[in-house]
Amino acid sequence: MNWIKACKDMGDAAVCFQKELCFSKEPQRVEATVTAMGVYNLLVGGKKMGDQVLTPGWTSYHERIQSKTYDITEALKESKTVAIEVGRGWGVGTIGFTHNEHFYDDTLRATAKITAYFEDGSFEMIETDESWDCYTHPVTYTDIYNGEIWDGTLIPQCIGKAVHSEKSYPVVDQIGEDIKPQERLKPIEVITTPKGEKVLDFGQNMTGWIELAVKGEKGAVIAFDHGEVLDKEGNFYNDNYRSAKTYAKFILSGEQETLAPHFTFYGFRYIRLSEYPFEEVDPKQFTAVAVHSDMKRTGDFHCGNALINQLYHNVIWGQKSNYLDVPTDCPQRDERLGWTGDAQVFCRTAAINYHVEKFFKKWLGDMAIEQWEEGQVEGIVPRAMYKGRTRVSAAWGDAACICPWEIYLAYGNKEMLQEHFPMMKKWVDYMHGAGSEEFLWLDGRHYGDWLAMDAGDGIYMGATPTHMIGTAFFAYSCSLVVKAGKELGEDVSDYEALYKNVVAKFRECYIEDGKPCERGAALKNVYPADRKPPVINPDTQTARVLMLHFNLCEEKDRAGLAKQLADMVVANGTHLTTGFVGTPYLLHALSDNGYGKLAYDLLLQESFPSWLFSVKQGATTMWEHWDGIKEDGSFWSTDMNSYNHYAYGSVFDWIFGKAAGIQIEKPAYEEVKIAPIPDARMGHMTASIETRFGKLLSHWEYRGEKVLYRFEIPAGITAKIALPDGREETVGEGIYMY
Ligand code: BGC
16 A cells, blocks of 8 residues: 655654545445554545544554555545544553653654545545645644644644655555444542542542533643552652553633543543643533444353452453553553463453454464564563563563463454464463573563562562472473364363473472472572572462462472461461452462351452552553552552553452353353352352353352252353352253252
């Protein structure tokens, strides 16, 4: 396709490429295929085409940029003016925590192919070229992290003709979901803070923007910035956004108008008005618009415990907030990046809540593109920093195996598994070749059990040795390659042998007398100066969780390790110490080994650290840190303290899969096991998922001491029902009550 750029440097402002279309005769149908470097909207006669926003989304732009084809036949009957407005977005603005401006490109570029089809079967094509005009745009500043300025007094001026772009990008048809405005929330309160600032509370932490419906004097300004929480005095706070300024500024045109940012988004619950031209704040002018990928909701959950229902709400909003085209860590600070570790941790939960097949198809495609020749997968996809800037870490890079496998389990799409199979193998091959020991992953820079609390205060990486985690995930990913290969009819005998060797080596080096240890070849690992024992310690909850959940221990050691884990949890006042690596599997490791009640004790724990601690503190999304807001109301350091990080929301895969008991036995839920673990403290529980075959539901409720069960199985699903009292039955379509 033919790419164009503006005739001058637009700086931080948006630009509009425009053309009057003229065809030799009246077309029957007109289609426009469009994309841009930056973020664009297609307009006909000033009217935006389609309801998707932030197009073309974020991909590994150098390798592929998504285009969309719009039917503009009807719109052209009103006006022949076609325009593509382009702002900086991910491609040209600031991106990555090292604050790279222009990481992909320093220039806004666009390309379009407009095809008119005539009744006689002929067609004419108009492409972006030097005949298009360049106009200034009322968005005079735009940046993903910093926000946007809209100048409604600016009358767009033609500044010359577009210039042929020397640079072009490989264009592909859209692969992922559209990004769309999804929900609209009104302020629940206008607050005057102790500092005297005017703050609007929308009652929900979220991702999107504020829409203004307003009429003011020409040139009057409404400006605000965004925040997730108030500080303990009740003042506006967003120091945790780090360098991201996240402001919005609107210069009013003087007319009645509806205004919203065009090329950016914000993570927020509150806004603080810094400029406002009216006497009284009118909350009716403000609407918060939640924006995310247009995924179909599939999961539903409800139980008799209000705090757990709120936790579920927070998990859902964590996903809404962070599934904006790529699975991001958080939506507010100067990251909003496709962190691979976070994505794999939450992937199963995500695929219960929403239909995320297309969403992952695109992101995993970019992961495969960015995988290094030798198989490494970095911390972030798509890349937002120079190659090698993020770590090639265990549990992060393993997203290359875990996500394709989980998505296959959820939807049974063999073609997609086949597409990602080479990436899975390459990742395992990389671990196999990394370092001096063939069956251990001793070296490398890892993120470890990120944010675990067992290595002392203020330490990010947790105590569990990173090479122990590395080898555990080496085995786990290898097992997934074997499973995937078997589904695909591939010969995976080499990987089967490799798996056995890695597990054997793991046992030899990390388990002694039925307890976690480091010995033998594992001692060859050289710790960096700040990561030496006692900071590093294999005697952790996470070590045991991995041994149990990844089946790394010998069967004779299982009961002992599970007991040690349970004892450690109890000795810690029924509290977890796990981080990103251990937490997702902790409750599974307990309930799968006879400690179902203790798993509930942890789930229902309200004091720090626990899932319900943040709920009790008023959270409406998941927090990055167990103590994002501490008991005394103070904050974790501004360094890294997001209130919208979905990773710990992965607890829902335990609630759905173990508490409600719905487990996939054959991909796409064609065969399931329903083995619920009821607990009187929950009163009742109903979990359901809209599968390809229809709605699958598990319900239980306490009637006094007695537990009643109801399962709904749609046609096409075979369910093995297994109740705690030993009753078992394999059933097909129907409603079953016990
Ligand atoms: C992100 C995490 C991520 C991590 C790597 C952070 O800055 O927000 O969620 O996984 O870095 O350890």
